[in-house]
Amino acid sequence: MICRAFGVLLYFAAVAIALDRDCDVKADLFFVIDGSDSLSDADFAASKAFIIQVLRAFAVEKDRIHVGANVFGTDVYDRIELMGPTLDFKMKYRLFEKRIETLQRTRSGTATFKAIQEMRKEFADRGRDDVTKVGIVITDGKSVNINATAQQARAARDEGINMIAIGVGDNIFRPELYNIASSPTSVYETDQIMGVVKTIQDAVKEYICIVITTTISTEAPTTPESDSLKDPCLTDGVVSYDVEDLCSGYVMCVNKRSMRACCQTNHAYVAGTGCVLDPTCMDTCDGDDNHLIHPLECDSIPFPGDDRYYIQYEGEGHTNKTRPCAPGTVFNVDSCMCDKHDTRPQTGKLDDCNPTANFTFENGFEDSAGHAYAGTEFVDVIDGHAQFNGNGMVNIYRFSMDTFGKKLVLRIRFLPAASGQSNEALLTNCISSKGESSSISIRVVRSSVVTMVVFSTDTTLDTQQVTIPLRNPNIWNEATYIYDGSMLYGIIDDGTDPVLVQSAPLSGDILLRKSGMILGAGSQLNSYTGDIDEFQLYKCFPAYAQGYRA
Structure with a gap:
């Protein structure tokens, strides 16, 4: 699977690609x-x-x-x-x-x-x-x-x-x-x-x-038997091997060196096959995914006095760059990556909870939060509204394979079309995956009697949904989804009192999906027909979400 733009080289050496x-x-x-x-x-x-x-x-x-x-x-x-x-x-x-x-x-x-x-x-x-x-x-x-x-x-x-x-x-x-x-x-x-x-x-x-x-020898060096016994990766032909007492963990062999890795949630490592679906595998790898057991030569160093940043060498003749680590992590000199948990107390206040993605469609498909890119298919923006005609979608690729944690808030303001199909995807995290449905979804379910909004989530421990009928599907409605690790909340606000709130108990980690966060489409669902004029994704609880949870 795969996303994003291309650029700064992390390794500097001659590469064989073609000839002058x-x-x-x-x-x-x-x-x-x-x-x-x-x-x-x-x-x-x-x-x-x-x-x-x-x-x-x-x-x-x-x-x-x-x-x-x-x-x-x-x-x-x-x-x-x-x-x-x-x-x-x-x-x-x-x-x-x-x-x-x-x-x-x-x-x-x-x-x-x-x-x-x-x-x-x-x-x-x-x-x-x-x-x-x-x-x-x-x-x-x-x-x-x-x-x-x-x-x-x-x-x-x-x-x-x-x-x-x-x-x-x-x-x-x-x-x-x-x-x-x-x-x-x-x-x-x-x-x-x-x-x-x-x-x-x-x-x-x-x-x-x-x-x-230049003649280059292709003869592989002889590996002493004692070294092979110490590290299986020193044996020719070994691609990966399992980790004792950890169903999802394994070790990949990278140029005869061991590198820890981890299968996604609800998948177990099987020797000779790789990661396979196994709902009974609940193990996590405690941040070891993509982590070198033996360190590589590193081109970066921690920023002096603040290891939440690192200085990256850009090569001779270029200016070195200071780059931030992801929130909650610090630079690890052993792995040459920001894969170490930041143990310092977090000083952020409730009012500092800002959206990770914020699409208002005032400037096309631009994320005003400045963090995410959206790819589009058959969706037009007219007068600040994204218009969906039953065959389009907006895919926010950044959230592919995102774990989301236990603080997730999704807010979407929408106006369904006067007519549409029975089970339409307003927001999901899965598209075009054979046999796999979304682990997060907000659906518009139409019938001749009522139009309802269904909030659904699949976690490592359970599946849960809550349903709220729309009092008036012919006006703008605001749907808010909240998951906090113990409860799933669905909220509908159409501008009249009272705001409609439903909740149900749910725990566990949200199942990973390779697609991004998708507006208007989803696997095993019909595509949405109608308008959307706002969408926000939070990985924290803004004040209004705290109010609903209370």
């Missing part, structure tokens, strides 16, 4: 592009533009560089066969780049292993025997089967394909990037891909020319 025309050598190059739910339309377009810009430094011709690409989600949806254009140079750019621009995707899951498998077949069927082969995987999140992805990447490397892994955005699963890439120096993480085109081009040229002119 001055090198006068041949190479086969294949791009594997994430097209899953979590990637915004803007970022998907940016990934294609990035490929075009990178290729402009190289001779993509019949007798030089051959290029192929595919786009994956739950399956591979679009592809360019590995080839070298036979037309003249100028005509080649006009036609070949146009084909890259028109690559399509279908929103769904993140089956990275299928795309790598197809890439291997392209190299086998259309690749040239006497040239360097390079595969570049661009992804923004964790694949649906990490073991299968690691196995396909290892098979590609065994077949002589140099593997590059580029992680995109803030949902990166670092262990998987390392298992895809040929070496740690071939792993990149970024949030603004168009800003690193020249850097990648220069690294590409240097690496390819070195590969052509």
Whole structure:
């Protein structure tokens, strides 16, 4: 699955991607592009533009560089066969780049292993025997089967394909990037891909020319038996192994080093398979997900005097940047990440509870809170209202795989259309997932007698819903959803007294979903027909929510 923009490199080393025309050598190059739910339309377009810009430094011709690409989600949806254009140079750019621009995707899951498998077949069927082969995987999140992805990447490397892994955005699963890439120096993480085109081009040229002119031994070092007994990851072929007494925990092997990882809620690790659905698995990993057991060389240091920030090295000739950790975390020098809990007392007051996302539709689909990006399909904004016609949605990608915790408030102001379907999604957190429904939903349920709003939540411990009839469905109504770890609240305010409040007991952690927070659509539901003019998401309790809970 996957989202967001691309940009600052976290690892600085030469990378084998393609070759400069001055090198006068041949190479086969294949791009594997994430097209899953979590990637915004803007970022998907940016990934294609990035490929075009990178290729402009190289001779993509019949007798030089051959290029192929595919786009994956739950399956591979679009592809360019590995080839070298036979037309003249100028005509080649006009036609070949146009084909890259028109690559399509279908929103769904993140089956990275299928795309790598197809890439291997392209190299086998259309690749040239006497040239360097390079595969570049661009992804923004964790694949649906990490073991299968690691196995396909290892098979590609065994077949002589140099593997590059580029992680995109803030949902990166670092262990998987390392298992895809040929070496740690071939792993990149970024949030603004168009800003690193020249850097990648220069690294590409240097690496390819070195590969052509230098013999590199492929013989694996001998691992002493005693070391293998100490750490299973020192054994060739081991991708991951389980953690004793923790059903959801496991260890991924990253270049023969162990890295802790964790399955999502209600999933258990099975050796040789990976994470599988298991409602009986209630274990959590206490923040160990994506955590290195053995530290890597780190390019960042804590900000002096305040480890809620860190200073990141931007490379020679660039100004280092100070970056904030996520709220509630501090920089951990052992893992080189903000994965350590901030134990200092929180000084925030009730009045300081601000929305994490705030869409008023006064300026299109802009988040006035400044934190979230929304992708849209078939939704128009007219006079400050988002208009839904039964086939559209607004997907706020930031909340893909969000745990939400036990402080979640959702507020949405809406006006249903005079007519519509029986069970419409006003707000959900799941779309286009086979056999999986939303774990959070607010639905408009219509009948000939009454129109009701249903608030539903699935947690690790139970499923609960509350239902409130609308007194007047032909006027603007405000729906508020609250979950606090012990109760689920549904509130309807139509501007008249009394405000309608229903609640039901509910505990546990909200089940994770790969889609973002979605307005107007949801799995196994009809799409919404009507208007929405406000939506806020809080991960705290604003004063009005505290009042409802009281």
